[in-house]
Amino acid sequence: GNSVTQMEGPVTLSEEAFLTINCTYTATGYPSLFWYVQYPGEGLQLLLKATKADDKGSNKGFEATYRKETTSFHLEKGSVQVSDSAVYFCALNPGGYQKVTFGTGTKLQVIP
């Protein structure tokens, strides 16, 4: 079946540090890949997505590249802010009648 594996958290960084959150997936075919962010006390919201190999999704300074050869979709940001503190979920949608599979989430804490 389909699966998404994310790095364990929590990740604690100082403000302006570089961020990488690893995500790898298992799926047949060519799934769409997503990063969702969940701020404290809120629901998930889409951060970025990529729908085919080598696509780069980007939003709010975050980027992730769809790497089919390594089945990865790592999230990066060059300089994190305190306001980026949240839980980040990697997800895939295989398409067709299959449903979205979410990773377990990675909590990011950015300290001033």
Place this chain on the structure above:
Amino acid sequence: NAGVTQTPKFRILKIGQSMTLQCTQDMNHNYMYWYRQDPGMGLKLIYYSVGAGITDKGEVPNGYNVSRSTTEDFPLRLELAAPSQTSVYFCASSEREGTYEQYFGPGTRLTVT
């Protein structure tokens, strides 16, 4: 434009009680979903709907029921609550499947004691 709204935000149930979690979306989305989020476990799909009158089971449907009489509303019913149903419940909607994003409500935190 309120998006996806859920009520209540918090609820404590006693074992064996029943309740309905409400979900409404104002984006005219055909697809709606119910997830539960347990610590360290990500999101698990409980039920989903592809349109009014059409629902289907997800990964963890036992102990729950849903209905979809209108495009806007997708209530989740818990019958005979059990401690294993203690979780945070999220409703979501999307225009279509595949590459389309899901829009989530703020969640309902349910405790069964």
